[in-house]
Amino acid sequence: MRILVLGGDGYLGWPTAMYFSAQGHEVAIADNLAKRYWEAEIGVEPLMPIRTLQSRVSRWEEISNKHINLFIGDIAENHRFVYSMLEEFQPEAIVHFAEQPSAPYSMHDREKAVATQRNNVLGTMNLMFALRHSCPDAHIVKLGTMGEYGTPNIDIEEGWLDVKHNGRKDRMLYPKKPGSFYHLSKVHDSHNLEFGCRIWGMRVTDLNQGVVYGIETDETLLDRDLSTSFHYDSIFGTVLNRFVVQAVTGTPLTVYGKGGQTRGFLNIRDTLRCVELAVLNPAESGEFRVFNQFTEQFSVIELAELVQKVATSKGLDVELEHIENPRVEQEDHYFNAKNSKFVELGLEPHLLTDEVVSHMIDVAIEHKERIDKQLILPNVKWCFPTPTRNILV
Ligand code: NAD
Ligand code: USQ
Numbered sequence: 001m002r003i004l005v006l007g008g009d010g011y012l013g014w015p016t017a018m019y020f021s022a023q024g025h026e027v028a029i030a031d032n033l034a035k036r037y038w039e040a041e042i043g044v045e046p047l048m049p050i051r052t053l054q055s056r057v058s059r060w061e062e063i064s065n066k067h068i069n070l071f072i073g074d075i076a077e078n079h080r081f082v083y084s085m086l087e088e089f090q091p092e093a094i095v096h097f098a099e100q101p102s103a104p105y106s107m108h109d110r111e112k113a114v115a116t117q118r119n120n121v122l123g124t125m126n127l128m129f130a131l132r133h134s135c136p137d138a139h140i141v142k143l144g145t146m147g148e149y150g151t152p153n154i155d156i157e158e159g160w161l162d163v164k165h166n167g168r169k170d171r172m173l174y175p176k177k178p179g180s181f182y183h184l185s186k187v188h189d190s191h192n193l194e195f196g197c198r199i200w201g202m203r204v205t206d207l208n209q210g211v212v213y214g215i216e217t218d219e220t221l222l223d224r225d226l227s228t229s230f231h232y233d234s235i236f237g238t239v240l241n242r243f244v245v246q247a248v249t250g251t252p253l254t255v256y257g258k259g260g261q262t263r264g265f266l267n268i269r270d271t272l273r274c275v276e277l278a279v280l281n282p283a284e285s286g287e288f289r290v291f292n293q294f295t296e297q298f299s300v301i302e303l304a305e306l307v308q309k310v311a312t313s314k315g316l317d318v319e320l321e322h323i324e325n326p327r328v329e330q331e332d333h334y335f336n337a338k339n340s341k342f343v344e345l346g347l348e349p350h351l352l353t354d355e356v357v358s359h360m361i362d363v364a365i366e367h368k369e370r371i372d373k374q375l376i377l378p379n380v381k382w383c384f385p386t387p388t389r390n391i392l393v
Pocket of ligand 1: 033
């Protein structure tokens with residue numbers, strides 16, 4: 001198939017692009033390298049050194065003897081770029097990772113909240129219009145997030161809810177209660193995409209993905225220059241990835257508040273497989289399909305205790321610390337999310353075992369000299385003091 005990976009320079013997009021290329025698909029990557037700018041802006045670096053996108057692609061081509069097409073451009077601010085790329089490449093599937101992915105980044109201040117929603121919502125809208133113009137039958141596989149649902153006190157279905165009200169029934173998009181301006185941007189995307197399916201007959205799979213952990217895939221392991229951009233800082237690092245790096249540096253594991261926050265999690269290898277399953281089994285024309293893309297549920301404290309146990313068995317001295325929660329979120333709540341659709345399509349999950357954590361610790365130890373401990377403590381609060389009335393911000 002001809003598969004376009006939007007955001008193919010990122011943590012998940014780069015390994016996904018290599019994976020599809022390895023399976024023999026014709027792959028194109030689009031990226032505006034914005035993540036590299038955001039990293040520089042806040043002063044953080046990935047754990048492993050990451051080559052330029054062009055040199056990663058060349059290295060992949062040398063090693064695999066397969067070609068990846070490259071489009072450098074901004075999908076949110078340059079709609080002509082999106083139209084001409086789709087016109088030229090004529091993708092059958094478009095995997096859309098190209099968004100600002102961090103909740104803390106989006107909660108930093110007005111500018112970053114607006115920039116996040118502008119980038120994410122407009123990028124998806126430009127894609128919808130360009131697709132309608134240039135390749136209306138292509139299937140969009142869109143990375144959404146489990147955080148769109150928030151933590152409701154009822155079971156979380158896969159995207160849709162059958163509702164009975166005053167004696168009548170309907171099937172509605174599942175009600176959303178997200179926890180940051182970033183997560184809200186994904187809700188807005190979902191609504192826009194569902195509208196496109198309903199009105200124009202677009203075919204879309206919205207992947208409500210849980211929190212991803214992991215450093216390596218089969219393709220990144222082929223060469224150091226193919227590594228993916230793994231973060232451990234408080235803005236771009238996700239919780240388990242952060243705990244592993246904290247354990248290696250002897251920093252107490254940063255459990256925010258009580259640590260009862262429960263989320264869906266998955267290994268980066270399962271991200272690749274889930275996206276592949278969605279691409280190979282496309283949505284019907286007019287169908288807005290939602291899959292909950294996670295394999296296991298854990299609370300933050302369960303993850304911290306797991307990392308502590310494994311690290312201790314490897315001779316590391318690791319403490320847990322309940323620090324003041326910088327976020328506004330429930331710390332003790334019901335969470336039961338359905339995730340059967342990928343299993344029905346054939347997903348065999350990589351589960352979070354002691355061995356997986358142990359291997360992540362070993363990789364983090366290899367790169368220990370690059371870890372900057374200053375980047376570990378959170379520095380963005382959800383609820384900051386209201387400015388006095390005569391200060392314009
Ligand atoms: P990432 O920041 O590493 O990758 C996103 C890529 O998109 C970056 O290379 C960035 O430069 C590019 N990009 C952003 N805006 C763009 C634009 N306007 N035009 C072109 N390129 C643009 O993020 P990631 O962790 O790989 O996440 C990928 C996607 O998956 C995101 O949409 C994220 O919200 C979603 N997601 C991630 C996780 C996770 O745990 N990492 C979990 C659930 C969902
Ligand atoms: N947390 C801690 N300590 C830390 C970091 C996080 O206790 O050091 C807690 C957070 O308060 C939160 C939970 O761990 O309750 C998850 O936080 P996270 O930073 O790992 O994940 P989140 O901000 O939700 O965002 C990440 C990705 C995002 C994706 C989302 C999936 O950055 O792109 O959409 O996971 S989900 O959470 O299912 O919405």
